[in-house]
Amino acid sequence: MSEYFHSVRLTPERCKGCVNCIKRCPTEAIRIRGGKAKITEARCIDCGECIRRCANRAKTAVTDSLDDLKDYKYNVALPAPALYSQFSADVPANVVLCALMHLGFDEVFEVALGAEIVSDATVEYLKRRDAKKPAISSACPAVVRLVQVKFPELIDNLIPLEAPVEVAARLVRSTRCRELGIAPEDIGVWFITPCPAKMTAFKQPLGAEKSSVTGAIGISQIYGELLKAVAVVPRDANCQRATARGVGWALSGGETSAAAAGNSMVIDEIHNVSEVLEQVALGKIKVDFIEALACSGGCIGGPLTVENRFVAEHRMHQRLAKMRAEDEAHGAAPAKYHPDSSLTEYDRTIEPRPIMRLDEDIFKAMYKVEQMEKTLNKLPGLDCGSCGSPNCKALAEDIVQGEAVETDCIFKLRERVRDLAQEMVGLAAKLPPSLEEREEN
Amino acid sequence: MNPEQGIVLDYALKGGDFDTAGEASSKIKRILQQIGVRSDVIRRIAISSYEAEMNVIIHAYSGVLKASIYPDRTELVIADEGPGIADIDLAMQEGYSTAPDHIREMGFGAGMGLPNMVRCSDEFSINSVAGEGTKISILIRHS
Numbered sequence: 001m002s003e004y005f006h007s008v009r010l011t012p013e014r015c016k017g018c019v020n021c022i023k024r025c026p027t028e029a030i031r032i033r034g035g036k037a038k039i040t041e042a043r044c045i046d047c048g049e050c051i052r053r054c055a056n057r058a059k060t061a062v063t064d065s066l067d068d069l070k071d072y073k074y075n076v077a078l079p080a081p082a083l084y085s086q087f088s089a090d091v092p093a094n095v096v097l098c099a100l101m102h103l104g105f106d107e108v109f110e111v112a113l114g115a116e117i118v119s120d121a122t123v124e125y126l127k128r129r130d131a132k133k134p135a136i137s138s139a140c141p142a143v144v145r146l147v148q149v150k151f152p153e154l155i156d157n158l159i160p161l162e163a164p165v166e167v168a169a170r171l172v173r174s175t176r177c178r179e180l181g182i183a184p185e186d187i188g189v190w191f192i193t194p195c196p197a198k199m200t201a202f203k204q205p206l207g208a209e210k211s212s213v214t215g216a217i218g219i220s221q222i223y224g225e226l227l228k229a230v231a232v233v234p235r236d237a238n239c240q241r242a243t244a245r246g247v248g249w250a251l252s253g254g255e256t257s258a259a260a261a262g263n264s265m266v267i268d269e270i271h272n273v274s275e276v277l278e279q280v281a282l283g284k285i286k287v288d289f290i291e292a293l294a295c296s297g298g299c300i301g302g303p304l305t306v307e308n309r310f311v312a313e314h315r316m317h318q319r320l321a322k323m324r325a326e327d328e329a330h331g332a333a334p335a336k337y338h339p340d341s342s343l344t345e346y347d348r349t350i351e352p353r354p355i356m357r358l359d360e361d362i363f364k365a366m367y368k369v370e371q372m373e374k375t376l377n378k379l380p381g382l383d384c385g386s387c388g389s390p391n392c393k394a395l396a397e398d399i400v401q402g403e404a405v406e407t408d409c410i411f412k413l414r415e416r417v418r419d420l421a422q423e424m425v426g427l428a429a430k431l432p433p434s435l436e437e438r439e440e441n
Numbered sequence: 442m443n444p445e446q447g448i449v450l451d452y453a454l455k456g457g458d459f460d461t462a463g464e465a466s467s468k469i470k471r472i473l474q475q476i477g478v479r480s481d482v483i484r485r486i487a488i489s490s491y492e493a494e495m496n497v498i499i500h501a502y503s504g505v506l507k508a509s510i511y512p513d514r515t516e517l518v519i520a521d522e523g524p525g526i527a528d529i530d531l532a533m534q535e536g537y538s539t540a541p542d543h544i545r546e547m548g549f550g551a552g553m554g555l556p557n558m559v560r561c562s563d564e565f566s567i568n569s570v571a572g573e574g575t576k577i578s579i580l581i582r583h584s
């Protein structure tokens with residue numbers, strides 16, 4: 001197996017070698033080689049931006065399927081809060097949840113409950129004196145990976161708390177093992193996911209040594225069956241516990257309001273996140289808390305969701321308004337699990353994975369930087385992507401790394417061809433001295 | 442390449458030009474990352490160069506930011522033509538600022554610039570002549 005597990009993959013037969021994905025990848029992880037896109041694994045953060053941009057649907061996310069449930073005695077579905085946004089607000093949350101049971105799960109446990117617990121833990125964390133500010137939320141795995149590869153200097157600013165899904169999984173796994181007397185390996189805990197980044201997070205956990213989540217099933221993958229099930233589930237089915245505070249995490253800004261973070265900032269969409277983190281790294285942004293999400297609008301805009309992001313957002317707002325009213329009428333309080341630290345804390349530290357470095361040897365790296373700057377000055381600066389690298393800067397880097405040559409740039413190639421052609425015309429005009437009439441004195 | 446050979450980067454800065462503010466510092470930071478300097482050290486260099494860059498843009502008419510990157514250290518020299526600093530000791534105090542209101546409204550000029558630079562650097566020196574300009578030299582070791 002390769003060093004990094006990645007959920008985002010390429011189907012080569014579908015790839016036409018266009019430049020749409022390479023130009024949008026936030027870490028410049030993709031190159032076109034031999035007419036097909038290639039992802040450099042060490043750079044990929046599984047944000048799914050390339051899945052969104054590919055018109056040929058050549059980029060896909062590897063997730064698990066309902067077939068995998070049969071390998072376990074007891075299966076629990078952990079629906080992401082974003083799942084509710086895929087249905088009209090008239091379909092009550094409990095109906096959506098019970099519909100999951102029709103798909104073969106033995107139990108449904110809301111990730112929103114995990115979100116409520118993490119909200120509490122975040123409130124506590126922000127009060128700590130040793131908390132490094134600005135504290136950056138670690139709930140979105142694509143953002144955590146972006147920090148690892150592009151902003152290693154900000155790793156200490158990441159809040160060392162597990163994501164809601166991991167907390168929910170730990171909770172349900174440990175209680176069910178006890179109550180039902182099942183061995184941990186016989187319980188399948190499945191995240192119903194809006195994004196590929198979560199899948200990667202389970203296969204290659206960011207914080208925990210081993211994830212409590214068995215696997216992830218994309219929302220889009222089961223949406224059809226879920227729609228059918230929703231139609232037959234009785235409206236008064238009883239499947240729901242989480243309150244608006246946890247469910248609100250589906251939208252960008254939901255975490256901030258759930259954690260009642262005062263001096264805070266909410267950023268969504270991976271390129272915006274990257275730009276703002278750049279400024280944080282320059283010491284420019286003085287806030288206490290930053291909620292950063294890779295998808296536009298938050299998880300409702302995840303690459304494995306089905307509904308249009310704006311439709312989903314609108315529905316979610318309607319649903320939340322309803323839920324708040326109901327919560328109040330029933331006096332429902334958010335899950336009051338005491339922030340048990342073993343539930344929410346990271347088991348290990350997040351390592352930097354810097355991708356910028358040109359060479360292990362600092363002298364060689366400095367030499368390469370100089371060569372790169374020189375090469376870059378000669379390139380046209382159009383960032384057209386025709387060379388297969390996302391922009392001229394990346395091509396210059398590929399050239400010093402020996403992975404490309406200057407004439408991969410079509411403008412450079414044309415220049416060379418023109419120079420050669422002129423030389424040939426010049427040569428063609430020349431006659432051998434034996435034929436040439438020379439003026440003799 | 443021997444230890445005394447370095448990469449020299451020169452950036453011209455223009456007073457009042459907020460469009461390009463921070464660009465030079467971002468470029469310096471990228472190059473340090475490509476060289477493989479430790480990330481906490483990069484952070485200190487980036488913060489001091491950014492503060493210095495902003496100082497020129499906020500207070501001066503024009504200036505230059507020069508970064509010399511060696512394998513073991515980075516030296517920054519920021520020289521400007523501007524009003525200069527009348528009382529350096531006062532300017533070094535946290536929270537002291539001469540930035541005009543419209544600059545403060547933009548969120549700059551909180552009077553933390555110089556103290557921040559000092560905090561981030563291993564060696565720091567400042568020279569200023571009122572009515573002529575200011576020159577700041579900063580050295581940060583890579584280990």
Ligand code: SF4
Nearest residue numbers: 025044045047048050
């Ligand atoms: S998933 Fe994101 S980081 Fe990975 S190749 Fe695609 S766009 Fe780049």
Ligand code: SF4
Nearest residue numbers: 140195294295299302
């Ligand atoms: S914003 Fe949500 S859906 Fe998008 S990558 Fe992050 S966790 Fe996944």
